[in-house]
Ligand SMILES: Nc1ncnc2c1ncn2[C@@H]1O[C@H](COP(=O)(O)OP(=O)(O)O)[C@@H](O)[C@H]1O
């Protein structure tokens with residue numbers, strides 16, 4: 001039970017650690033044979049739960065670092081920050097070498113001066129990509145996004161890509177004006193689409209089913225499971241474009257040799273047993289691969305949608 | 316019975332039964348009882364504990380459900396499924412919680428506290444739905460060891476649905492294992508303590524028994540058993556006391572039996588105890604010695620071989636009837652040397668009155684000695700008769716001739732000497748005659764010629780016969796009384812002999828010039844002849860012995876002592892043969908009266 005919470009004292013310790021960690025891994029001298037190279041690879045993570053994040057990411061960081069001896073890396077470490085802005089700062093300062101996250105925050109970091117470069121795609125939770133559905137009760141009369149005007153839609157969590165960011169981009173891209181509310185029962189002006197956060201994908205489904213809100217949005221992958229036998233009571237009003245599940249970004253200025261070595265190690269992870277075990281433990285990652293349309297292109301696509309939700313990421 | 320050979324050995328009785336001593340059986344029995352009791356007690360304790368636990372768990376399940384429902388109310392009202400999931404996840408992690416679900420007013424499951432929530436949207440059971448739609452009370456449904464508690468969730472007037480908690484009643488794992496451990500430990504301690512106690516008790520109980528056994532063995536070996544300690548007043552103590560009593564009695568019996576053996580062996584008569592069939596069971600020393608056979612050889616043989624049948628009986632034992640004893644049987648005992656020893660036998664049946672005899676007791680007295688004495692007496696008498704009487708008669712005849720002047724006129728001095736010789740010869744003749752008469756009477760060889768006579772005639776004859784003798788002492792014999800026609804049936808010579816004896820005594824003891832009264836009378840059918848003198852009387856101390864042979868009172872007077880001491884004894888024997896009696900009355904210094912009584916014949 002204590003796992004979900006992180007006491008202020010621990011946060012202070014983590015912050016102190018961050019402050020002392022200094023610069024990243026500059027050009028490292030070749031490691032003497034048999035001894036561990038002194039170079040450190042730092043992986044950044046965005047979370048309000050630094051403890052849990054460390055637990056999940058550290059084995060991955062260790063695995064990676066252990067295979068980068070040739071490029072002078074001997075240690076892997078994890079830095080957790082609470083906001084995208086924080087991450088931008090860490091990247092810009094060279095204190096985080098790799099940033100692996102959902103496409104919007106990664107794109108946001110890239111767009112906001114971190115000089116982040118996308119290296120690979122990560123199949124988090126076994127999925128290469130994801131998208132959102134916007135749904136309403138089948139008997140609600142809502143058939144298009146435009147029918148949502150003057151109505152209330154429920155999103156999931158404020159930082160969720162599929163629960164909020166992606167469906168919101170869909171609404172905005174469809175030319176609708178959205179307005180956030182606290183109370184699902186609030187009156188929404190006819191020219192607006194009101195939204196509330198249910199903060200839970202399950203709640204979203206129940207809210208729609210029970211008419212607490214007119215529509216809801218969520219990850220397509222879980223829709224069938226969430227609605228179960230009541231799926232027929234719902235109508236899918238819209239599907240958003242797909243986004244890569246996770247992107248692996250590297251800070252500007254990282255040694256190209258290190259960068260190349262990282263890419264090699266990550267791509268090869270699914271090929272050996274130890275690698276697969278570490279992947280599975282790392283949020284059920286199926287593999288790392290190159291983006292089919294190319295890294296630059298993929299980032300551009302995300303960046304194209306980011307404009308509609310940049311403010312939600314703190315922009 | 317068909318094929319006994321095919322019966323498996325273990326079923327046959329040929330196997331030795333496992334043997335447990337009393338102590339072993341005692342321990343086994345008490346242990347079994349104690350363990351059974353313990354098991355029942357433990358089972359009962361476990362049952363009670365389980366029921367208590369079950370009740371407690373039921374209460375907990377209700378409480379937990381109520382708490383869950385209360386905490387879930389807001390989240391259910393707002394459909395905050397995430398919050399509800401979080402809450403239920405916490406409940407789910409409580410001990411004994413098997414399942415927990417929240418469902419809406421339609422009875423559709425909202426969450427079970429898991430992320431997967433596989434029953435999402437599914438309807439809960441009809442009964443639960445109906446209950447939730449109408450009640451706000453708890454609904455308890457038992458499914459084996461699990462209770463399902465449903466609490467309807469109501470906010471104000473709104474029925475939001477309900478919470479169902481499935482709770483295991485099989486006990487809190489810790490509680491139950493701790494209880495089991497404790498129960499087992501207590502059980503083990505209890506069992507070992509009771510086993511120990513049983514062993515001690517068994518030892519205490521069997522110790523006196525072992526002591527009794529050892530003492531009994533000692534007794535049977537003939538050793539002296541020391542008295543057992545009586546430690547307690549209970550049954551065990553009683554046993555020891557009873558045993559001590561028994562040994563004491565046994566010792567007493569043994570002692571008295573030893574005494575009896577000693578007595579029987581010391582007695583002169585032969586003792587033979589037989590069974591009903593005459594088989595000798597025991598004999599005393601005298602019997603063995605007389606028969607000249609060892610005890611071992613006599614015991615077991617039949618008494619027929621030892622005793623001849625008495626005259627007129629088929630066998631010795633036939634002489635004794637089943638319930639009465641036979642006395643004075645004369646028979647002979649057969650010795651090992653082939654001699655037949657004359658014996659006088661008594662046979663008594665060995666029986667408690669009214670029962671069949673278990674055997675016979677034979678007591679035999681050796682008669683050979685008595686017979687030998689009799690024989691010697693006879694030989695003596697014969698000798699006296701031939702060797703004393705005949706020469707004495709010749710001596711008296713010769714003296715008679717001398718005093719009669721056959722050898723010429725004797726000078727006065729010689730006359731005196733011849734007179735002395737004649738007196739003494741007569742006296743000796745009397746003595747011999749008396750001895751011969753007495754012996755004849757003793758041996759039953761005296762002939763009696765009974766005649767009916769008038770006793771007065773005999774009285775007169777007797778008085779006349781004594782007159783000369785009385786005259787010598789100046790004593791008068793006075794005949795008194797009259798019997799008239801009375802007659803008696805007697806041997807007249809013998810009666811006269813008795814009267815002579817009595818009269819002679821009376822004369823002899825009378826003072827010179829005294830009178831002897833001879834008085835005859837009849838009272839009823841008894842004829843009495845009383846002879847009274849005025850002599851010195853018979854001393855008190857001598858009266859018992861008057862009729863004994865050779866008995867004479869010594870009063871210092873030669874004249875008085877001149878008798879043989881046989882007269883009265885002969886007279887008594889004759890009077891008995893005549894069917895009468897003789898007795899006397901005497902007063903010292905005043906005189907004596909002898910009574911001769913006879914039955915009258917008419
Ligand atoms: N009339 C009597 N007066 C006193 N004593 C008598 C008389 N008759 C018998 N006795 C006593 O009884 C004894 C036994 O008598 P008896 O047998 O006739 O023997 P004996 O006449 O030869 O002495 C006498 O010696 C005497 O002591």
Ligand SMILES: [Mg+2]
Pocket residue numbers: 816819820878879880882883
């Ligand atoms: Mg006499």
